[in-house]
Amino acid sequence: MKxxxxxxxxxxxxxxxxxxxxxxxxxxxxxxxxxxxxxxxxTSLNIIDYISENNLILxxxxxxxxxxxxxxxxxxxxxxxxxxxxxxxxxxxxxxxLENLYLAKSIGLKVExxxxxxxEPKKIFINEDLSxxxxxxxxxxxxxxxxxxxxKQNHYLYHTIL
Amino acid sequence: MENLKNINxxxxxxxITRVEGHGNIKVxxxxxxxxxxxxxxxxxxxxxxxxxxxxxxxxxxxxxxRICGICGIGHTLTTIAAVEDALNIKVTEQTKLLRxxxxxxxxxQSHSLHIYFLAAPDFYKTTNIFTMAEKNKELxxxxxxxxxxxxxxxxxxxxxxxxxxxxxxxxFTKVPEKNEMKSLLxxxxxxxxxxxxxxxxxxxxVQIPNYIRETEYISLKxxxxxxxxxxxxxxxxTGITSYKNYKEMTNETVVPHSTAKHCKHNRNSYMVxxxxxxxxxxxxxxxxxxxxxxxxxxxxxxxxxxxNTYAQLVEVEHCRVDCIELIEEFLKNNLVYEKPxxxxxxNGDGVGAVEVPRGILYHxxxxxxxxxxxxxxxxxxxxxxxNIENDMKEFLPKMIKENxxxxxxxxxxxxxxxAYDPCIxxxxxxxxxxxx
Numbered sequence: 001m002k003x004x005x006x007x008x009x010x011x012x013x014x015x016x017x018x019x020x021x022x023x024x025x026x027x028x029x030x031x032x033x034x035x036x037x038x039x040x041x042x043t044s045l046n047i048i049d050y051i052s053e054n055n056l057i058l059x060x061x062x063x064x065x066x067x068x069x070x071x072x073x074x075x076x077x078x079x080x081x082x083x084x085x086x087x088x089x090x091x092x093x094x095x096x097x098l099e100n101l102y103l104a105k106s107i108g109l110k111v112e113x114x115x116x117x118x119x120e121p122k123k124i125f126i127n128e129d130l131s132x133x134x135x136x137x138x139x140x141x142x143x144x145x146x147x148x149x150x151x152k153q154n155h156y157l158y159h160t161i162l
Numbered sequence: 163m164e165n166l167k168n169i170n171x172x173x174x175x176x177x178i179t180r181v182e183g184h185g186n187i188k189v190x191x192x193x194x195x196x197x198x199x200x201x202x203x204x205x206x207x208x209x210x211x212x213x214x215x216x217x218x219x220x221x222x223x224x225x226x227x228r229i230c231g232i233c234g235i236g237h238t239l240t241t242i243a244a245v246e247d248a249l250n251i252k253v254t255e256q257t258k259l260l261r262x263x264x265x266x267x268x269x270x271q272s273h274s275l276h277i278y279f280l281a282a283p284d285f286y287k288t289t290n291i292f293t294m295a296e297k298n299k300e301l302x303x304x305x306x307x308x309x310x311x312x313x314x315x316x317x318x319x320x321x322x323x324x325x326x327x328x329x330x331x332x333x334f335t336k337v338p339e340k341n342e343m344k345s346l347l348x349x350x351x352x353x354x355x356x357x358x359x360x361x362x363x364x365x366x367x368v369q370i371p372n373y374i375r376e377t378e379y380i381s382l383k384x385x386x387x388x389x390x391x392x393x394x395x396x397x398x399x400t401g402i403t404s405y406k407n408y409k410e411m412t413n414e415t416v417v418p419h420s421t422a423k424h425c426k427h428n429r430n431s432y433m434v435x436x437x438x439x440x441x442x443x444x445x446x447x448x449x450x451x452x453x454x455x456x457x458x459x460x461x462x463x464x465x466x467x468x469x470n471t472y473a474q475l476v477e478v479e480h481c482r483v484d485c486i487e488l489i490e491e492f493l494k495n496n497l498v499y500e501k502p503x504x505x506x507x508x509n510g511d512g513v514g515a516v517e518v519p520r521g522i523l524y525h526x527x528x529x530x531x532x533x534x535x536x537x538x539x540x541x542x543x544x545x546x547x548x549n550i551e552n553d554m555k556e557f558l559p560k561m562i563k564e565n566x567x568x569x570x571x572x573x574x575x576x577x578x579x580x581a582y583d584p585c586i587x588x589x590x591x592x593x594x595x596x597x598x
Contacts, residue, residue, distance in 0.1 A: 048306055095279070099292075106295035107302050 001156045003035040003149060004050050008061040008097060014128035015069075015121030019060040021130055022117075022141050031146045047100045051109045056152055058145065061097060063118030070133040072119045072141060074148060077101045077111055117145055169194050169562055173572050185584065187575050188419075189558065199555050201547060201579060203420035211537045219245055219508065219532050220331055226525065227325040229539075230585060232275065234325040235268035235316060236518030237525075239391065244525040245331050248512025249505035256500060257333045258391070263488050264319045264329055265390050265516065266481035271312035272519035273436070273474040276583040277360075278305025281471045284577050285368040301363055304356040308478065311349050315485060318342045333502035340493060347489045350482055354450075357479050361457050370472065371574055373557045376465045377549055378429050379438035380411060382517050388439070388446040388480060390517040396442050398463070399428040405515035408524045412540050424548040425540070431548035434521025435582065436473035437464060451480035467553050470581045474519075508532040520583055521545055543584040550582055 007023025010016045020039055027037055040047070050057055065073055077098065097116070105111050119141065122131040173189040184205045190198035210229055217225060226241040227234040239261055246253065282301055283294040295302035313323035318338045320326025328335045382393035383402055395411050396402045403411065414423040426432065440447070440455070441463040447455070455462075458472045514525045521542030528536040554575055561571045 049310060102292050103295060103302070106292045107299045107306075 001153065002052075002055045003032070003153070004038060004055055004057045005032070005035050005145075005149075006038045006040055006047065006050070006057065006059045008040045008059060012127055012129075014124045014126075015062050015119075015131055015134055016124045017130055018062045018119045018121065018134055021134075021138060022060045022119075022145070025138050025142050026145060029142055029146070031142075032149055035149070047097065048104050048109070051104050051111070051114065055113060056149075056156075057114040058117055058149065059097060059114065060117045060141075060145070061119075062121040062124070063116065065118055065120055067120040069120050069122035069131065070137050072117065072137075072144065074115055074117050074144075076115055077105070115148075117141070117148075171562070171568060171571070173568065173575065175572060175576060185579065187554075187572075187579065189554070189571075189575070191558070191562075196555065196558065199551065199558065200419050201550050201554070203422045203547065205421055207421050211539055214534050214537045217534050219249065219505070219529055219534065222527070222534065223330065224325075224327070226539075231324055232272050232585060233268065233518045233520070233523070235264055235320060235329075236516060236523055238320075238326055238329055239265055240514040240516040240518070240523045240525040241527075242329065242331050243392070243514030243516055244512045244527050245514075245529070246512070247514060248510035248527050248529050249331075249507055250510065251332050251503050251505050253333055253503060254500055256497065259488055259491070260319060260334055260337070260497075261329065262391055263485055264316065264326065265518075266485050266488075267312045267315035267319065269390065269481045269519050270478050270485075271309055271316065272583075273478050274305055274308040274312060276519075277471055277474055277478070278302065278308070280583070281577075281580055284573070284580065285364070298363065298367070300359065304360055307356055308353060311346075311353055314349075315346055318346060330502055332504055333500055335502065337497040337499050338492075343489050343493055347486060347493070350486050350489070353482055357454065357475070357482065360475060361454055364458060364472070364475075370466070371468045371577065372466060373468065373553070373560065373574075373578075374465045375467070375553055375556045376463075377552070378427060378432035379441045379463070380427065380432050380434050380522065380545070381439040381442045382515060382522055383442060384446075386446075388443050388448075388484075393515075393517075395515065395522065397427060397432070398438075398442060405524075406513050408513060408515060408522075408526070408540065412524070412545060414540065414544070420547060422541070422544040422547060425545040426548055431552045432545065433467070433549045433582075434542050434545045435470060436477050436519070437467065437470040438521065439517060440464065440473040440476060447476065448480045448483040450483055451476045454479045467549075467578060468581045470583065474583070518542060520585055541585070543582075546582050546584065550579055550584075553578055 005023060005026065007019040009019035011020065023037055023039060026032060067073065101111055101114060119134060122133055169191055170193065171189060171191040173187060175187040186202040186204060188198055188200045188202060210226065214222060214225055222245055223238045223241045226237040229237045278301060279291045283290050286294045286297045288294045288297060291302060316326065317323040321328030379398040381396055382389035383396035384393035394402050394405050395408065397411065411427050412425045413427060414425055417424050444462050455476045458475065460469055460472055460476065509530055511528050516523050523542060524540040526538040527534055561574055566574065
């Protein structure tokens with residue numbers, strides 16, 4: 001099983017940077033071995049290229065989920081209410097991560113092995129740094145992601161051996 | 163609209179979907195009289211021309227590239243052309259060819275986004291790419307492949323897929339590696355199958371609305387090649403003129419219902435973009451691109467604006483073949499790193515005119531002591547807006563005569579706007595005002 005960890009975000013855009021900040025920290029900690037680390041700050045459409053039955057993909061991004069700032073959640077798109085497919089997207093600039101995942105699903109790609117590590121942002125403003133609440137939790141986010149990947153790897157190994 | 167005297171029609175489409183940016187369609191027909199027919203542009207202006215003033219000459223391409231995430235390469239190349247024009251920088255032949263590949267990649271990328279993701283759902287009477295992909299998975303996959311290939315060409319030749327960094331004023335900061343080019347070459351050759359599969363699908367499954375209105379077509383023209391990166395301005399009405407005369411060709415005016423200015427030249431509107439280039443420069447298309455056009459039923463000249471999407475596919479094929487030929491030449495003759503040419507003067511007035519996916523993009527700078535004093539950008543979508551409105555006004559009575567329902571007319575008008583592939587965010591400019 002190939003592990004792909006994708007950090008999504010924009011620098012100098014407040015908490016929108018969190019995906020890239022966590023990815024940077026995970027790489028520094030070096031606990032997760034043999035993974036592909038990918039930064040996405042521009043075209044999200046490329047995510048589809050990484051989807052394959054044998055890939056475990058974790059996308060790290062700021063997500064508005066209605067939680068308190070800095071809280072996090074790991075989920076799959078199958079956990080979400082699918083509104084996207086019913087509506088037109090209004091602009092090509094609005095073709096984001098979720099739209100890509102729904103498109104992947106529409107063309108028959110397996111999305112069960114794609115997870116999103118979402119962090120609730122506090123502020124998203126241009127020329128702003130990460131908020132203190134998110135900065136303080138960077139180590140915790142990394143630990144949770146490392147545990148999650150380890151758990152998935154063990155699960156995969158167990159089922160492969162059996 | 164004599165014979166439509168009993169007709170009342172009120173159409174209001176807030177935020178046309180599957181276009182870049184925000185625009186509304188408003189139609190009001192009262193007892194046969196067309197009271198209102200507008201394409202409102204409601205996107206907020208972003209003041210790029212204002213905040214680039216005071217920046218240094220060499221910073222400009224990196225700033226203007228950010229005007230658009232889809233046409234970042236086009237804005238980069240146009241700024242570079244304008245600054246080089248102002249500071250009298252003459253680049254090498256290799257630089258010109260590398261820029262041609264880079265621009266080809268953006269034409270392919272942007273056109274494929276429009277053809278497969280924005281326009282194709284209309285062909286299948288679906289609302290978006292997700293539901294369209296359920297009806298024709300293959301078409302969605304082809305779109306993704308061509309878009310990825312185009313982005314990767316941009317990455318190799320421009321340093322990254324969007325907002326290129328290695329293409330600078332005076333040349334390039336690096337040249338692509340042989341192995342990178344070989345890999346692209348293989349994929350470009352393979353993409354031929356995808357183009358022809360698309361042609362086959364469109365021929366079999368797609369019915370393009372048949373509304374004809376002859377208009378003035380404006381594009382760049384070059385004596386030797388299908389003009390994208392360089393050339394003078396050609397009007398199908400009045401012939402050729404220097405790119406320096408862009409203001410005489412565009413005649414921008416402010417209209418109350420649009421934050422993007424309207425343009426006109428010989429008539430009260432004109433068209434730019436794939437169809438205009440196809441009509442003006444047909445003879446210089448690659449043979450296989452002409453074949454694609456023939457198979458898709460494009461006439462020459464083609465006066466059906468809905469056919470712009472097909473003209474885009476013709477250009478994707480043209481750019482694909484052009485990229486293959488150029489990369490083969492680079493591999494044969496070995497690209498060498500050339501130090502970018504630096505200016506010897508730091509004062510000047512220069513214009514850049516480059517064909518970007520939606521038509522001619524103009525950038526104009528006045529530079530004093532290496533600092534930008536004045537900037538003017540004229541964006542293709544702005545040039546097309548008046549023509550879209552004129553199409554709407556001409557086609558509406560025909561649609562009504564054909565007893566189309568309000569829903570059908572609304573969809574046809576939306577499809578018309580989408581066929582022009584407008585990039586509304588780029589076209590929304592600040593209004594120039596003078597205080598007493």
